Amino acid sequence: MSVKTFKHVDYLWDDAKAASMEGNEVELFLYRSNILGADLRITNYGGGNTSCKTIEKDPLTGEEVEVMWVKGSGGDIGTLTRQGIAGLYTDRLRDLKKVYRGIEHEDEMVALFNHCIFDLDSRAPSIDTPLHGLLPFKHIDHLHPDALIAIAAAEDSEAITKEIWGDTMGWVPWQRPGFDLGLQLEQCLEKNPNIRGIVLGSHGVFTWGDTSYESYINSLEVIEAASAYIEEHVGKKGPVFGGQCITSLDPANRQAQAAKIAPVLRGLCSSEQPMIGHFTDDERVLEFINSKDIDKLAPMGTSCPDHFLRTKIQPLVLTLKPEENLDGKGLVEKLTPAFEQYREEYTAYYENCKHDNSPAIRDANPVIILYPGVGMFSFAKNKQTARVASEFYINAINVMKGAEAISSYTSLPRQEAFDIEYWLLEEAKLQRMPKEQPLSRKVALITGAAGGIGKAIADKLAAEGANVVITDISEDNLATAVATYKKDVATSALCNVTDEASIREAFDAACLEFGGVDIIVHSAGLAISKPLAETTQKDWDILQDVLVKGQFLMAQVGVEVLRKQNLGGNIVNIASKNGLVSGPNNVAYGTAKAAQQHMTRLLAAELGGEKIRVNTVNPDGVIVGSKIWEGKWAEGRAKAYGIKVEDLPAHYAKRNLMNEIILPQDIANGVFALVAVLDKSTGSIVNVDGGMANAFVR
Structure with a gap:
């Protein structure tokens, strides 16, 4: 096959990869799906x-039968595997046409799909199954x-479809x-x-072929x-989106403004349940949000069901100036209305669109927030969902741009949109979602x-569902x-805590990547073990x-x-047994650790009324995997106890009541208990x- 040349896709x-699958149509179908x-x-x-x-x-029966393999409910064709399809x-x-009772009984057909299953390992068939099966x-x-x-x-979608493809494409409203x-x-x-495909009004397109390759090329x-048709028409009717009426801040100032306002937006979006944020200042976003037509187009909402299911019916557009001072205490009061x-x-x-059997109203807060001159924020239950919502709204912007270039953009009527958003089948899908961690x-944060106890803490919190911001002074280690970590779980930042x-x-x-912070763990540290006479001012100062x-x-x-978020929070400081116990050759380190412990108590007293909890975890004898034992601390402690460095792990294990070796993961468990279990x-x-x-505190 000769390589095809395309400009827009x-x-x-x-060919070689496809040839290796020759004769296996299901593999070729999955391959086509993934590259699409x-x-x-x-x-x-x-x-x-x-x-x-x-x-x-x-x-x-042993007889030959035709089987349709189709993407099952949920999932993504870009990552589709054999486990994600239905047969x-x-x-x-x-x-099923024989038992179909009409559009008012549409939903009952989904259960009947199960009576058509050939492959017992099938994913649950999606609502789109008959669209493939009846062709x-x-x-x-x-x-x-x-x-x-x-x-x-x-x-005028139907007329434009005919103008582009003539009689070779069908169209359904x-x-x-x-x-x-x-x-x-x-x-x-x-x-x-004789058509090669069908355009679905306000929805998308169906295309096909006799082979996987023919279908791919046709698409x-x-x-x-x-x-190409849209590209040819962009600008012919006038400036895109009516032209620009706001000038964006420069990239650095956009990021600075976004970081300042993100926690406030997150707090306001979390009035019913906490949300995770995402920010983008993509050029396509800026072109839209800075335009004259934003006031006309944004309230119309999106057209494609896939878009508004993830972005809500319409965005919230902020009336703040791009250069607005966001440091004032009145920002929450200014945005609350x-x-x-x-x-x-x-x-x-x-209320206007609900039916007698509609599910209860869901979170009424916006998912998409547009800040002209700065960028777009999205908020959802996790980072992936927030990021994907942002990507879908960019899709919606592209759609509005194209539709306005060739005609006028139309969105779904509110009732149609509601019937998709609060579809009982969609609600059932939501109810099947696994319990949150x-x-x-x-x-x-x-x-x-980047290593040692801090990395173990980050790993534990991430494993229990948190987004983590790992910070360190070593860029390479970060x-x-x-x-x-997997995508959408973690980000990193260089941070010198001094x-x-x-x-x-x-x-x-952290605010740009996730919208804010809930848990702050100060784990950065070092250890210096010297007697009083050998402890220098430099030792003292760095500790x-x-x-x-x-x-x-x-x-x-x-x-x-x-x-700014007004959601409470947790601060956990990693101190040491040495802040409680008077040991030899430890004046600088022990004093610093004692200061950490008492500062924790002072902050807890000050911040408790705001539901910000401040606690301490005291490790001791964490040798395996701990960064502080990579330096001279080990030599100092061995000297203080009159033993060899290599004997330290056994020494520390034997001296505790349980005779246990303490690992970084044990400290991480302590942090988890404080932020997730001991909530009072x-x-x-x-x-x-x-x-x-x-070291008993009482």
């Missing part, structure tokens, strides 16, 4: 679905390219996905037997034609987290550490700076963020030392 078909999903101009994350039909032997008897699926083609792609949705959402829409596609094909060619109005309007939308919706500016930059990074001043600055800057404890010390009687 990526041609990713690899790899280009977000072709379909957005989780959007669209693909299928193929093969001849299989019926396990009961159904095509004839049985088509036989006769061996390979089918249902995609949501921005260019096609722009045409589908244009005021908007209808909610389901069995009846499958019948509409079937009828469209019967009336137009690309249709999208290419739509994209806009959020209250949004919630009232969303509630009115629900203990630290879901929480953001933790940990100092000294890069290695952050690479151990430098206020560096700390502020780390918190800004005071890193352990005490660092803890103070982390709390001071961190509490500013916590107060503040000013406390949790000793994680195997039991040291001389």
Whole structure:
């Protein structure tokens, strides 16, 4: 096959790779799905679905039957695997036409899909299953390219479809996905037997082919034609989105403004349940939010169901100036009325459109927040959902741009949108979601987290559902550490805890990446063990700076963020048994650790009324995996106890009551207990030392 050239989509078909799958149509179908999903101009994350039909032997009769393999409910075609598809008897699926009772009974058909299952390991069939099954083609792609949705959402969509493709593409008006829409596609094909695809009003496109490759090429060619048509028309009617009326701040100032306001927005968006944030100042976003037409287009809402299911019916547009002073205490009061109005309007939308059996109203807060001149924020239950919502709204912006260039943009009527958003089948899907983890919706910033105890803490909090911001003074170690986490779980920031500016930059990074911070863990440290006569002022100063001043600055800057959110929070300081026990050759380190412990109590007393809890974890004898034992501390402690360095682990294990070796993971468990379990404890010390009687706090 010769390589095709496209301008608006990526041609990713690899002949050699496809040849290795020859004869296995399901593998080729999965391959096609993955490369289609790899280009977000072709379909957005989780959007669209693909299928193929093969001849299989019926396990009961031994006869050959046609089986349709189609993407199951949920999932993403870009990462689709064999476990994510459903296999159904095509004839049985088509036989459902005999029992279909009409569009008012649409939802009952979904349960009947299960009676058509051929492959017992099938994923639950999606609502789009009949759209594939009622068409006769061996390979089918249902995609949501921005260019096609722009045409589908244009005021004169049908006429534009004919102008671009003539009689080679069909068109059906908007209808909610389901069995009846499958019948509409079937009828469209019967009336137009020579078409290569069908445009779905306000929705997307169906294309097909006799082979996986033919279907792939057909999809690309249709999208290419739509994209070229829009490109040709952009600007002909006048400036995009009516022209720009606001000038963006420069990139550095956009990021600074976003970092300042993100915790406030997060707090306001979290009035019902905590949210995680995402920020982007993508050029496509800025072109839209700075335009004259934003006041016209943003309230209209999105058109494609995939868009508004993730972005809500419409965004909240802030009326702040790009250069507004965001440091004032009145920012929350200034923004609160806009959020209250949004919630009232969303509630009115629900009340006006609900049915007798509609699910209860969901969170009325905005998902998408637009700040002209600065960028776009999105808030959702986790980072991935917030990021994907942002990507979908960019898709919606692309659609509005295209539709306005070739005609006029139209959105779904509010009732149609509501019937999708509060669809009982969609509600059932939400109810099947797994239970959230203990630290879901929480953001933790940990100092000294590129290794040792700090990394163990970050690992534990992330494993329990938190987003983590790992900070350290070593850029190389940070890069290695952050690479151990999956996407959308962690970010990193260089942070010198003795430098206020560096700390502020780390918190800004947390606010830009996740919207704010809930848990602050000061784990950065070092240890110097010397007798009084050998302890230098430099020794004293560095311990005071890193352990005490660092803890103070982390709390001071961190509490500013916590107060902006008004969601309470947790501060956990990693101190030491040495802050309680008077040991030899330890005057500088022990004093610093004692200061950390008492500062924790002072802050707990000051901040308790704001639901900000401040606690201490006291490790002891953490040798294995601990960074402080990489230096001269081990030699100093061995000398103090009159033993060899290599005997230290056994020495520390034997001296605690439980005779246990203490690991970094044990300290991490202590932190987790304080932030996730002991939710009414503040000013406390949790000793994680195997039991040291001389360190008992009472």
